[in-house]
Amino acid sequence: MSRRSFIVGGAGLAALLGIGGIAKYAGVSSLLRPPGGQDEKRFIALCLRCQKCREVCPNGCIMPSKTEDGFVNARTPKMNFKLGWCDFCAEAYKGVPQCVKVCPSQALKLPDGATATSIKIGVAVIDKDSCLGWLLKGCRTCVDNCPYDALTLDENNRPVVVENKCNGCGLCEYVCVSLKNASITGRSKDRAIIIKPLN
């Protein structure tokens, strides 16, 4: 091996170690992964960024993460409940989540016999400052839509999340009227109920 290729090889080796280190710690935010990708350490070790899960999602609610989510996360899948919600493929594929089925490296993996009620993508969180229900305007869209009875009304008819029933399917976020076309925005920067990652 020539001296030149030794230098090139060494530089490449060092560069990749550097990229690994920087990407690992620079600006990484925790993200809402598709079903079966909740163990973030395992997920990020296995995800090839092949886009298959995003492509096959019948509801189109998976999007590629942005560089702003951390360079290490760029192009990995995350849930976007503005575009759709996750019914765990109940309607289109009889409850077999396609993202999990197609993942070639099993970065998305569910235990055997996992169902919509046992999988947890994240948990819904209400922004009490912008939620119309909490502003006592009587809005109960999320409560009426939740398929898992994970939203109830308190004594003042304000929506409350029942955390152990919520599986983070995202329907409440999807239907929330806040920050939608032609809806009042006020102080809100996002929908008034959004799904947050578990960790």
Place this chain on the structure above:
Amino acid sequence: MKNMKAQNLRTLSVLVIGAIIIIGFITKIGIGNLSAVGIKNLSLICPLGAVETAIAARLLIPRAIIPFLIGVILIIIFGRFFCSWVCPMPLLQRWFPGLQAKEKAAKDAADAEHIEAVKVDDAAVTAAQATVEEGAKKANSFTLDSGTWVLVGALASTAIFGFPVFCLVCPVGLTFASILAFMRLFQFGETTISVLLFPAILLAEVLLLRKWCQKICPLGALISIIAGLNKFFRPTIDDSKCIAASKGINCQICHRACPQGIDPARPATSEVGLNNCTKCRECADACPYGAISFPFMAEKKAEVAAPAAEYWVRYRSELGFVCGAGSDRASPANQKGKQYWDRGSGRRRRLIRWRSK
């Protein structure tokens, strides 16, 4: 199609594959990109990606093993074909010649001049060093090159930080990531730095690391290692047509044409092993004598006694069609060849008899 230049065929191949992947982006078939390409849950997995994820997660992924092995078998059969027929990087480097455009033009001119010189006057470039040199190493032996060290770096970094590090900067991944980022910008109005960052990294690799495919790419290095087992579709010299083999002229045209720096006419002494051959067919296109082909399996050549005697060379080339286009050496040192001659029958025997008069 037959007369189409290999370079154009390669461009077409890369563009068709790119188009298929873009179709995957907008449909729900689940084609994926080249990290894992296929339909629905059937995919071919990037061999480097498979190794990286296995190291990062410290487990063998059951689902990835069979696709990985299929990849290995494809590499054993086709060698590094991925590098010139599938990977977008060589095409991008051709489209963006970058800072070294002048150098490349100079090299092209020098090559053209060289070819003319060889054609016009064989003797002018005769150095008679065409044949076997000392210490012939195994033609397919794998050589530790800079790419191998980059591969080691990629795997070490993956092991330390626990995620497939090279995937972040892989030009193949970044090509499709750039396309996807642009598509989503217009489809969903998704604004992100990625739209600028991915093409910027990609362009930096294309423009600044001109020897990416030969000296840096760890994926290529990994395929090269596996391709040590590849014995098929290797550039094969028809000695009766090759002026280096038949006349001892130091032609070097195929050597200069090879993007990998392989010397197809003298694989035994080539600095770069045949396992690095990407089956791009540039050498076959460059050879003015049409001496290079890529057969599924090369017919076994008997070991040649060093400088073939002038007589035998001429004899063989005149009777080229008789002895099977140089596949069976018929030098006095080769008893097998002699038998072959003796076995001649019919038209061939008559010819031989006629020759020996």
